Amino acid sequence: MKTYFAEILLPLAVPNSFTYRIPKNMEPYVHLGLRVVVPFGKQKILTGIVISIHETPPSAYVAKYIDSLLDDEAIVTPQQIQFWEWMAGYYLCNRGDILLAALPGGLRLASESKYILNPAFDGDLSRFNERECQLIEILSKREVLDSKEVSEALGIKSIQKTLKNLLEGEAILIMEDLKERYKPKLETYVKLSDGVNDEDGLEAAFKAVQSAARQEEALMMYIQLSNRYGDIIHEVKKTVLQKRANVTSSVVKDLVKKGIFELEEREVGRLPKVEEGKTEEVEFNEFQLKALTEIKSLFETKDTVLLHGITSSGKTEIYTHLIREQLDKGKQVLYILPEIALTTQMIQRLQRYFGNTVAVYHSKFNQNERVEIWNLVLKNDGERGSLILGARSAVFLPFSNLGLVIVDEEHETSFKQFEPAPRYHARDSAIVLASIHGAKTLLGSATPSYESVYNAKMGKYGYVTINERYGGMELPEITTASLSKKNAPTGYFTQELLKEIKGSLDLKEQVILFQNRRGYAPVLLCEMCGWSPECTRCDVTLTFHKSQDRLVCHYCGSKYQSPHLCAACGSHKLKLAGFGTERIEEEILIQFPDAKVARLDLDSTRTKYGYQKILSDFQDGFIDILIGTQMVTKGLDFGKVNLVGILNADLLLKFPDFRSTERGFQLMTQVAGRAGRRQKRGKVIIQSHDPQQWVIQQVVEGNYDAVAKKELGERRKFLYPPFARLIMLTFRHKQVELVDFTAASYHKELCAFIDEANVLGPEYPAVSRVKNRFNKHIIIKIDRKFNIATVKAKIHSLNNRFFSDKQFKEVRLIINVDPQ
Template identity: 30%
Template sequence: MKPDDAVSYAQVAVLNGPAEPLHYRIPQLREPTARPGVRVLVPLGRREALGIVVDTTPTLPDPSLEKGLKDLAAVLDERPVLPEDLLRLCRWMATYYLHPLPAVLETALPPGLTAKPAIRYRLTDEGRRALLGSAAPSAGARALEEALAASGELGACELRDLPRGWKAHAHRLEEKGWIRKEFAWPSTQPTQKVIRIVQLVREPPPERLTRSRHLRGFVEVLLEAGGSCPLARIRARVPNVHYWVQKLTEEGFLRVQDREVLRESPLAQEMPPSAPASLTPEQDQVVRRVGEVLDSGGFHPLVLYGVTGSGKTEVYLALIERVLAAGRTALVLVPEIALSTQLEALFRSRFGSGLAVWHSGLSPGVRDDQWKKIVRGESPVVLGVRSAVFSPLPNLGLIVVDEEHDGSYKQEDRLRYHARDAAVMRARLVGVPVVLGSATPSLQSIHNWRLGRYELLRLEKRVEERPLPQVAVVDMRRHRGPFRVLSPELQEALRETLEQGYQAILFLNRRGFATFFLCRTCGYVLQCPHCAVSATYHQSSDRLQCHYCGWEAQIPGACPVCGKHALIPFGFGTERVEEEFKRSFPHVETVRIDRDAVSRPGQLVEHLNAFRSGKARVLIGTQMVAKGHDFPQVTLVGVINADTSLQVADFRSGETTVQLLLQVAGRAGRGDAPGRVLIQTYNPQHHAIQAAVHMDYLRFCEAELTSRQALQYPPFTRLARLLVTAPDPEAAKRVAGECAGTAEELKEAFAADDRPVALMGPAPAPIHKLKGRYRWNLYIKAWSHAHLQPFLEALMAWVAHRKLPRTVHVAVDRDPMSSL
């Protein structure tokens, strides 16, 4: 094709290619379908690569780019897989998080849409006639023509065996219209579920039905089903079904067709049916206010601060119904799969097949079908975890982020984005309201409310005027030996609760049986060989395990350092709590929910259903059970050790502790009976523990924000972490030092321009070795995004031009949630 035939140009983000988009010509025959958001195949070096069109222009930004410019090889979609607002969101995320745009786009798409398609060549009727007298120019060309003439089509396996020269000849044959290039997507085609439907066109004559009871039974099944029925259902009731289907189809009595079936999420909890609840005066006031915002249109962030049990979910449902009535769509984010299973049941009862669910616990086939429903506009409501922020909902009208404070919204590898912040930005780009709901809003959201950027709405009372639970502290400094796990006070409370016929939750945010094994002779602690952390002992498997990389090993018979047989376990996790409970209450059924006990989402749903139905009386778990769940029969919550999150070397540890304690405390007393909470701690006077005891979250926020402002920590400043990792400790240290040196030079230049920036480090990360890689942190702090963003861009530009060893990785973590 001549360059003059191209009428416009496409900017393409090439997946697994360069960090910046590349320009390609759009041939005239591709122009109608080459739009932003579609997938394309493009030439890249000696191969073809998959890419996403991010923009089209009639001219090039620089005419010199025309030289050597190549054409798009193929457009793979009739309509965009990423709508305009998602493309703009991905562009913002690439800039803000300093991550390559192609990698951001790949994160936004289901895996099935980012795999390179298999190519097939099919011989056309014109080609079949033309090849009879063709004289192929090379051995590869002859082999291609002979293979096509023999089979009519060639796939990847056959093409791989052809001699060199076939590719150029295939291109010539395609231009002549003698063959047609087709693309098969291996990861999406097999996941399509198709069922065979048998439809009754007209009934056989009565005398024929009278003669054959099998035929009569066959027709009766179809009539009972309304005239059409899946073949599998007929097969279960009628013998020799294939004989009757074939015979009656040939005679014109039946019609058989294959129909695609969209699979739904199978992970909803079993919830008792209930009619929509009447809104309380507080709920109604919130719904009215958000309704005013919806009617006025435009971007408007709102923080819904509602105590646990105040009915935030019912507010979400009422708002979504209002949005759907206006012909628009809604996106609801939750932090974890454990929470989505309960909301899925509630949302499904209200919205039926109009709900699409999105999270990694679904099988690839179900995820493909959920994506199809969203793209086709068949599901105006999407409920999902972090990655659901990329759902391609058309005509978006509302975004809800439930438990907006939760750290699970932050991805800690590759694209280190925060789904809450991405949701707020998407709402801004689309121009719609976003509701950030929580019983313990993040200090960032509280700060934005104080500055007037967000509007605060409150639900201060539980539904039906139920009281908040009574919270008491158990000072564990007074208990030793057998009471280290379950104090006498907690055991007595458990006994009373169970005798009254109610349920209890025991919470400890640490899994396993023993935290570590220590040698009493030399003090050595058994560690993971790939990470600088102690190995946790799991009694169920009688093995040591690393919770970071998955390494496992048997317990050595002797200390690997001194050789003495003096290894003993220390510390405890949920597995030990379960054992201690069963020792005191041997006849009480329990379920344990942590990553060890529920390795797949189906198990999680089974455990939650067992507890909700009353088959299990006590639920033992980590933070997976701490938030969002509504169990009306739970009247007691026991916090086994409230100090675990206080010991983390992070300026957010107090905030995280209070949020976790208040959230888990809120599981108690959500039914007719009042609730109580016992918090076991070695720091009873710590301000975070006291805030949980008095259940006064806003007072804690005021004190914590005052402290953060004095120390110049977020949300009063903007923070980023430069993470340098390498398998060689010296290489990691050296590159971290070089980055720090360049950062110091940039700091001086920015200071001269009245843009102050502070540097902290470089220093080894608290977990200095992780998955075989040594880690160094360099923190960069600035007063505003306007100062921090150009500083980071300049620093990463230096990194990009500095030829680092391939084994050394440098990543930016904007707004880090973890310092580990």
């Protein structure tokens, strides 16, 4: 007789899955992708996903039995399991971390600790203090308590020490209780009972409520709302009936008791419905038509195509046409954008064409909404959810019939996940996801990443360009302005920019001002000794936020009161240096007090619909001047914007990173592309202390190729991407000496199999301490001619051996493959 085992992936940050034995009575029902409940350790129970079934028992431990099944049908597809395996191998991360990132919290059952008296407890209270004895007495009466109930019973917030002592003293035990997090949204509907559904029964019902005026009103309103005597009978929600009839729930309940009404609970979706989209064809100009033809032709031989189209060239219309073709074939489409802000505007455009087929998925949704979208994609009924528009996490959805993946603004660094693991790049992951499904990938950008351009030139990707704006519009006129004291006395706005802003406001046009720094001022400075307040948990100065009247650390989020005196010399001469979006908002209102001004940055968009509110107001003309960080650079389309001001280009180009030139050019070009997208040519003013700087001049000339050629030459010479792959290793611990020792020891081991010339570090980053943990980096450069999988395997082997040494065990190693 055969014995079957299942590999279960658990939501734990460990490399391996766990083998469990399948009970005989469950064998016919266990299959890939199901959620199961399993025992773990001595007392815990966890939920996991079945990723394979086999007949080989584990050699290192005795397999426990699966406790129970949670699903009749799989909630994870075989393609997802394959995708997770690739991601774990490529990004050198734990599969449990991927499960935590992929599966909505609502599909992971929460394991809640509950406490009971130990049946073997001898009753000796002498070794426990008064509070511990009190809890023993309470448990003897109430039998079981969860953590919240323990806190309430004892009247204290901190219960950990009390519970720890009782557990160690074997007076109590923990038991785990699984709670389903996802709760379907239910709606109660009212209908007439079978006995009163004909005219005689209805007449009898009205006679029965003659003496109860409120019940009679409710019955009359039901007849009206249900359209009983019309052509189409309408269903009636209980909440709507109560509101329209102005009656309470008890009145409806009384009608149920009398046998007149019946109530029916139904599961309803939380996702908003939209009207059906239009089906008319998009009108292409000759450049779009040529690009579309080339893309289709290249898809015959290439799995991935890069569309390099200048800003406002009509790339979205090409995407729309390709999406329609796939939906007509019954395929699913994934459309990924780098920012939630972009999904707000893009969904409106796509819904005009595809209506209720479009579903959105991103981190601002609550867990219940994410579960509903997950189930829509899993169901794949050809209706809602066939077209998914989302940010990077959308790559984890359970597609089963994917036909096309579109990655818009593919150059964006927002596609890279930083914390927590898995530290994946959504663009690169999406290409692999499409390959697993046999689908095609289209990458689009006005300023493609050099990695994508390199892949296109090497023949790995197809390459298509559009060099003309849609509708014959010219690219905006870009000029520079000096931030010298004479030309910009306040330090914020040059005379040229103020003049152009006034002209735009006089013409009822809109303005975008770009400053890639949020807050009011990045530094509070003592004029006497140069002291600046720093975060107590991080090695970084604090940013002043005027709206909160607090100094804020942008690394850990800690907030501090602003000092009135210098902590070093005692002077009261403190000044705010530099400027962020808050200060620009204040200063622009001083210059133009009648203008309607708004900010688009992380602070102003923390709520679920924060982006949508600001962008809708700007779209509808309720905002004259929009001030923003790089959120305003990413593909937004506003018809009345004819002026863009880049307030400090120097900040973008002087960052200590080999990609600063590429990123600076991309940001300036992208934000410039927001101007003049409709009737008239737009204008862009770039403010700088060095207007003749070479990169700024290339932005003025729109010369992407010149910058790319120069930068790629430098990177080839010094072996940086795209000519090499990078792996960043970060060593993290609260003791700086241990971090130093560990990093140096690891470096020595690493250089045994990697040329030391290609190992940078160990070095501390610019901000070395974050959240009271010191960080030290080693960066490995791997030439593309070498097999990166072999190098990763050696690193993996080294990690297992190195961190098994007890002197290094406490140090955390963070692996970041392809750091951005």
